Amino acid sequence: MSRETLSFPPTSIPPLEPYLPITSPSPSSKPHLTLTYATSLDASLSLAPGVRTTLSGPYSKSMTHYLRTRHNAILVGCTTALVDNPALNSRLGSITSLDQQPRPIILDPKGRWDFTEDSQVIRLAAEFKGKGPWVVTKRGGETKERGELLERVGGKFLFLETGEDGRFKWGDVLSVLGEQGVRSVMVEGGGEVINSLLIDPEHRLVDSVIITIAPTWLGKGGVVVSPSRQQGQTSQLKLWDVSWQPHGEDVVLCGRILRS
Numbered sequence: 001m002s003r004e005t006l007s008f009p010p011t012s013i014p015p016l017e018p019y020l021p022i023t024s025p026s027p028s029s030k031p032h033l034t035l036t037y038a039t040s041l042d043a044s045l046s047l048a049p050g051v052r053t054t055l056s057g058p059y060s061k062s063m064t065h066y067l068r069t070r071h072n073a074i075l076v077g078c079t080t081a082l083v084d085n086p087a088l089n090s091r092l093g094s095i096t097s098l099d100q101q102p103r104p105i106i107l108d109p110k111g112r113w114d115f116t117e118d119s120q121v122i123r124l125a126a127e128f129k130g131k132g133p134w135v136v137t138k139r140g141g142e143t144k145e146r147g148e149l150l151e152r153v154g155g156k157f158l159f160l161e162t163g164e165d166g167r168f169k170w171g172d173v174l175s176v177l178g179e180q181g182v183r184s185v186m187v188e189g190g191g192e193v194i195n196s197l198l199i200d201p202e203h204r205l206v207d208s209v210i211i212t213i214a215p216t217w218l219g220k221g222g223v224v225v226s227p228s229r230q231q232g233q234t235s236q237l238k239l240w241d242v243s244w245q246p247h248g249e250d251v252v253l254c255g256r257i258l259r260s
Contacts, residue, residue, distance in 0.1 A: 005093040008066040015245050016063075019208035019254045020070050021184035030174050032184040033205055035197055036067060037225070038212040038250075044222035045191050052084050053222075055214040059247040064188075065090045067210065068102045071186040073134075073177065075105040077193040078113045087120045089130030104133035104155075105177065105185065107193065109162045111141030117149065125153035134158050134180070136173060170202045191223040198227035198237060203257050209239060211253045235260055 021032035038055040039045060046053035056064065068074050068090040076086065088104035095101065104121050106113055113135065115122055124130040132155030135142075142157045150156050158176055160168050177185060187193060197206055227237070239255030246252075 003087075003091060006062045006065050006091045007093055008062045012059075012063070012245075012247070013066070015243060016067070016210070016254065018241070019210060019256070020067075021207075029183075030205070031072070031178050031182050032207045033174065033197075034067070034071065034184070034186045034208045034210060035194065035206050036064070036186055036210040036212075037189050037194055038064075038214060039225060040214055040216050040218045040222075042217045042219070042222075043225045044218035045189065045194075045225060046223045047218050048221055049223055050079075050083050053218065055216070056212050057214070057248045057250045060212040060214075060250045060252065062092075063212070063247070063252065065092050067186055069095065069100055071102050071184040072182045073103040073105050073185045075107065075185050075187045075193075077190050078106060078108040078110070079192065080188070080190040081106050081108070081113045081115070081119075081121075083190075085120050087124055087130065088133065089121075089124055098128055098131065101129075101131050102186065103131045103182065106133055106135045107168060107173070108135050108137045108141060109160075109166060109168055111137050111143075115146065115149070122149065122153055122155075125155065132156075136160055136168065136176070138162050167196065170197060170205050174205060191225065194225050195227045198225070200230060200233075200237075203227075203237060204259065206257050209253075209255050209257065213251045213253060215249050 074088055089101050121133050125132040132153035134156055136158045139159050147157055160172050162168055238258040240258045242255040244251055244253055
């Protein structure tokens with residue numbers, strides 16, 4: 001299925017620029033991590049777990065595709081890959097080569113993402129409309145057949161050990177991506193991934209936050225951005241260097257997490 005080509009006005013770029021990764025970071029530094037997502041007024045990402053919910057307006061959608069071109073990689077969790085079957089590429093009309101596309105990264109510690117040739121990200125990579133995905137999993141989370149499919153479209157498995165909770169540590173994820181030459185990564189979701197980045201000390205790895213706020217309430221029962229409060233926690237997690245940019249009916253919030 002063909003999807004429309006998008007455009008992003010150059011006049012909208014300067015307000016975003018301070019929050020985007022620099023063009024030539026030091027090879028020894030960790031990848032720049034931008035956390036970005038669309039949310040409702042009640043901090044919901046979707047109506048319910050497993051339900052794909054569109055929140056962004058036309059401008060915000062174009063902005064997301066522009067942001068993807070400014071990062072080496074875009075990262076989502078396995079549940080997002082399963083539920084949304086995302087393309088994980090950029091549809092900006094200004095793109096003229098595959099080098100301008102971000103690398104899709106899927107966090108799949110339990111090997112649940114059973115992708116096929118018909119999965120959007122695989123199909124688009126085969127058509128040279130996006131790059132082949134890298135699937136971060138633990139040993140045993142891969143199969144020979146899926147590994148061969150990834151290789152055919154330029155993707156691969158990356159292997160990491162999980163903690164006692166069955167999850168990857170974000171420092172380890174960024175380290176393995178850095179070893180692969182990734183200098184910037186845009187984390188798009190889903191809820192579990194976002195919330196895991198907003199607890200201490202993981203939030204110290206986040207360099208910038210770009211949130212689209214849609215003028216709607218989704219109500220109780222949705223997937224909510226609300227990181228777990230840790231035992232004995234008395235401080236608040238705040239943003240600084242904040243800017244608010246109205247675009248159509250949406251508002252885009254940019255900022256950085258205040259280091260305590």
